[in-house]
Amino acid sequence: MAGRLPRDPAPWAARRDRALASPVLRANIRSVTHRLADARRRAYASYPAGQVLRVAGRDAKRRAMAQVEPLLDQLRDRLSANGARVIFAEGPKEVADYVVSLAARRGAQRIVKSKSMLTEELDLNRRLAAAGLAVRETDLGEYIIQLLDERPSHILAPAAHRNRQEIHAVFQETADREGVPGPTSDDVGPLTAFARQRLREDFLAAEIGITGANFLVAETGTVVLITNEGNADMVASLPPVHVVIAGIDKVLDTWDALAAVIQQPALSGVGQRLSAYTTLISGPRAAGSPEGPEELHVLLVDNGRRQLLGGPYADVLTCIRCGACYNVCPVYRQVGGHAYGSTYAGPIGAVETPLLAGLDFLPELPKSLCTLCNACVEACPMDIALPDHFITLRRRQVDEGREAAGTRLTYRAWGRLWSSPRQYQRFVSWARRGQRFMMRQGRLVRSPGLWAGWFETRDMPPIAPETFHEWWARRSPSGKAPV
Amino acid sequence: MSGPGGSPLRQAFRARWEGLGGQYWETAPGPGLTGTVAAAADALIDRVPGQKPPALWWPGPAWASLAWEAALPPDRWTVTAVTGREPLTVGGRPTDPTVLRGVAASAVLGVTGAAWAVADTGSVALTSAPGQGLWPSLLPPSHLIVLREAQVVATVADGLRRVRAEGPPPAMAKIISGPSSTADIEGQLWIGVHGPGRVGVVVVTGAD
């Protein structure tokens, strides 16, 4: 069943132009993506074992995606035996309903969250707020964009599009509203200290903690959380209730599979061998243990994932959300994450979003956000065939009649003319006649139809007075074209 | 277990741990340990003259023989020392874990033991268990870990294998690789956001 994802109501052209017109966004996205891409390259270059692990990790993820259902059953059984409650949830509504009724049963009002792309995908915060619950994002970047009422623009750096001055302004506003001292300056230190102080109070007061999961181990019933800030540990260990909301694609078969893949989010995402905090949770507080939540709930969410299993796009489900493809994508580097219009951006977002939500959902994604440069597949630790997916999604859009009629006709005519030498020669003579009306100073400067976009910003040489074919015929009269 | 190979693993661990921004001390087993822990604890905080900063001492049952009064002398520290397994005790009296959460949140230093450490990544793993809490590794701004050289393994996979060899995994295990950090503001690295900004380890050398 198709998933439901949030969607920016602004059309593609407006989203694109908004991004291109923002110098702050472009400068920040450029520097963050370059920094992370360089860090990844350096990390692998100085760590030969990283490549070995990468391949083993990729194989582990692929193996798991080939047997998801039995693994999910095993995971449920193990987690239940460990004292957790496991729930299979279809989509946004089911997840939100579960959390709301859990909060009602516990009499809980305050929720802290660590960063989870899935809960962004489910638009969970909005749904929980509508039910009267106070939800606080605790990842520094997520906290910033929550205060700004925005969506993340990068998987690993949600506020990558904002600069220090903008962040200082929204922190000061928050401080004024909450009657506390604001950050002492717009340097990173005071800004971070302000967030630490505010969020520390939320951590200690919260009645429910919500996290995502980086991996789920079926063999042991283990939830794996990876952060650099340590906020997921707070969320998972301070409130009396911990709710894990994870996609079914996070499951791994064995503990050994976890060992193979556990370093990849950090290696490919930020160029570290391991993130500062890797936390493995296999149940609620054990008898006699001093810490941990009284209740652990694990929601395993479909939201459009099952429809990809066993098909040509199943490798998309092996994504570990490292963001490596974002960081090398030339289009992402220009427009940032919001231009993609939903939760996931970059190459994986442009491919996965229509696969989860349907080809009619943001149909511009496969077409308008990829130059097919192949940098993404080179960077992807899971070897997801992103360029191939872009092309075949475009093909499906064409096959299913989603291409504009004029464009379709242009390609038909173009294909017919250029697939035989005789027609090609005919095309040359027509084009030579036509181009006289589109030239200035010896250069082509405009064109009708599909080609018009080129000439908005660039010239072209005209068709040469003597094509190579014609030169060859003149040079080697014996080798005349067999037409 | 470490034998002649122990030293290179320890050195590799040290290099990675320090590379991540962690502080490192080592000492031979015996009477020098408390002095090293005392020096490490002092080095991990900014001491205000005349004040006795609050610390949470909770290295767990494996370090029961390590006297906290010698490492964190009461004339220099305000120590909450957690001992025992079930029930936990502070100053010989049973205590409620939720009280300890508050203590951890206001302490400037937490002291814990460790389950294992990884040379390849410069990581230290802690596991929850009866008598062993993880809050002192998370809530105070500084965290000091006491570790035996024999606990240092080569790779993350080796460490995870240790966990599995001991049966079902614990309710919570965490692998710490350096201080809490963020780069969420303009991509600038900042140390110490939610978790400790200063982390130190004291390694007791030797094969046992």
Place this chain on the structure above:
Amino acid sequence: MEQVDLFVSCLVDLFEPATGRAAVAVMERRGAQVGFPLGQTCCGQFAYNAGHWPEAWAMAKNLLAALDAPPTPGPDRGERATVGLSGSCVAMVREEYPKLLDWAADQPGWDSSWRVRHARVAGRLWELSQWLNRAALAPVADEDTTTTRVALHTGCHMRRVLGAGADAAAVLAALRVRVATPEDEDQCCGFGGTYAMTEPKISTALADDKLTALRATQADAMVSCDWGCLLHLAGRLSRTGVAWPVLHLAELVDLADRGELAPTQLARAGRFAREVP
């Protein structure tokens, strides 16, 4: 004598035939007997990338038939290579056609002999710099060391799909042409086939970044193995009135062979050397 069939690409044939003429001179100078399979038009990549596979397949069949035609009669038929003047088109034929063939195999009118023909063609197909970089055909080094520096732009398909990211630099080094590597050299220039037409704003933003990086090298000219990238970048230079010589590798090698690498000679041979008013 090695027989070399030239696969010029539609862009060279229609818009920049001087590149094809230079390639013929360069290859003949290295002892090749150059032939030109006459039926060739376009590899179909623009249609393939845009998702119009029936059209791509029609063009692919035409190209395979042309490149698979019997060799031009000559003194020696022992060795035969096909050399393409576009890294992207060569990558298309070698690496992407198999996917197109898999698709075509499920279409009406499929003839499995296309796989055989593709295997024959792809097995002897090289991009020009790959061919020049083969040890047996080491370029004729010009003993005069020049001070000429060129900024090299390697197309993404040449680099990542074909895996020929280093050949052009090696060829230029052998010719004692100094190569300047721009910052972010592996970043896409924004051409992307029809992407340049359908998303001109992003495409142009990428072109401007790429040109800034290339120009920052202060090289005497820009060179590449793909007229796709070059038409896009040179078209942007022309539209913004920037004077800078733009050449295909074949042309630069031809100039180097003839010892005509002085900046004025590059400017004469290169496109957009002078400001377009």
